[in-house]
Amino acid sequence: MTAPETDKTGIKIGMWLFLYTEIMLFGGLFILYAVYYAKYTTDFISAGKELDTTFGAANTVILLFSSFLVAASITALRKRTTGLSIALVLGAVACGLAFLVNKYFEWGHKIGLGIYPNSPNLVEGEPGRNIFFGLYYTITALHGLHIIIGLTLLIIAAIMIRKGRTTADNDSLLDNSGLYWHLVDLVWIFVFPLFYLIL
Amino acid sequence: MSDLNEQHILSYGKLALVFGCLLVLTAVTITVSRIDLGAANIWAAILIAATKGSLVLLFFMHVKYEGPVIRYSFLATLLSLAILISFIFWDVSFR
Numbered sequence: 043m044t045a046p047e048t049d050k051t052g053i054k055i056g057m058w059l060f061l062y063t064e065i066m067l068f069g070g071l072f073i074l075y076a077v078y079y080a081k082y083t084t085d086f087i088s089a090g091k092e093l094d095t096t097f098g099a100a101n102t103v104i105l106l107f108s109s110f111l112v113a114a115s116i117t118a119l120r121k122r123t124t125g126l127s128i129a130l131v132l133g134a135v136a137c138g139l140a141f142l143v144n145k146y147f148e149w150g151h152k153i154g155l156g157i158y159p160n161s162p163n164l165v166e167g168e169p170g171r172n173i174f175f176g177l178y179y180t181i182t183a184l185h186g187l188h189i190i191i192g193l194t195l196l197i198i199a200a201i202m203i204r205k206g207r208t209t210a211d212n213d214s215l216l217d218n219s220g221l222y223w224h225l226v227d228l229v230w231i232f233v234f235p236l237f238y239l240i241l
Numbered sequence: 242m243s244d245l246n247e248q249h250i251l252s253y254g255k256l257a258l259v260f261g262c263l264l265v266l267t268a269v270t271i272t273v274s275r276i277d278l279g280a281a282n283i284w285a286a287i288l289i290a291a292t293k294g295s296l297v298l299l300f301f302m303h304v305k306y307e308g309p310v311i312r313y314s315f316l317a318t319l320l321s322l323a324i325l326i327s328f329i330f331w332d333v334s335f336r
Binding site for chain 2: 051054055058059062065066069070073076077079080095099102103106107109110112113114116117120121220221224225227228231232234235236239240
């Protein structure tokens with residue numbers, strides 16, 4: 043490569059600084075959850091039972107698998123097996139889309155039951171239940187937005203690998219998109235038990 | 242870690258092993274949530290989630306193989322979050 047030396051470490055540190063702000067963003071929402079959980083424990087527990095654990099568990103497995111595929115795609119790129127790397131990224135994209143489809147059905151089902159922000163069902167019910175579902179919609183919507191952004195980044199990375207612009211020696215785009223995707227997975231790792239599994 | 246731009250290549254086997262552990266922990270957290278442990282349930286859920294998160298961070302996100310800048314700045318972020326959490330709970334519980 044005769045191209046000017048890129049500061050890959052600098053690029054990576056920049057990405058991590060951004061990820062720290064994401065951690066604080068979701069961290070803040072989880073604190074909100076924790077404070078209200080302490081205040082309305084019984085309401086939260088009964089509202090949590092209304093969420094379908096099967097959906098939540100399926101989406102957990104899908105996201106974990108997609109994270110594995112992205113991590114493997116970086117290994118493939120560094121081993122200079124470009125085709126395999128692209129296939130793995132696209133596999134992760136497929137998983138992300140499956141996650142969104144699941145989420146669509148899950149939200150649709152809840153909205154069909156009259157459970158959506160400011161719905162009469164929630165407003166007239168227990169305050170704790172209203173807050174639980176308010177947080178559920180806020181956090182899963184923000185997380186869903188991150189999934190869409192992550193998918194966009196992964197698709198761009200796949201195109202750039204295909205074009206030969208992202209390579210084993212210049213892999214920052216795939217690396218950083220991957221980091222973002224793993225963060226989205228990381229957030230879900232906490233969302234799943236807190237919303238779907240609380241007893 | 243002499244060369245900062247040096248890449249670390251994780252083997253597919255190792256990544257698959259991490260993925261396997263994550264799946265097992267997911268099964269464990271679901272199973273534990275169905276046993277009534279009282280207040281311990283929420284702590285078990287958070288502990289297992291933290292373990293899964295650590296696996297993702299250390300291996301999928303390569304933190305284990307990063308230099309001191311990313312390692313310590315990451316820990317500083319966690320510390321900031323911990324301070325934020327503890328002060329808010331301090332405030333909420335003694336109102």
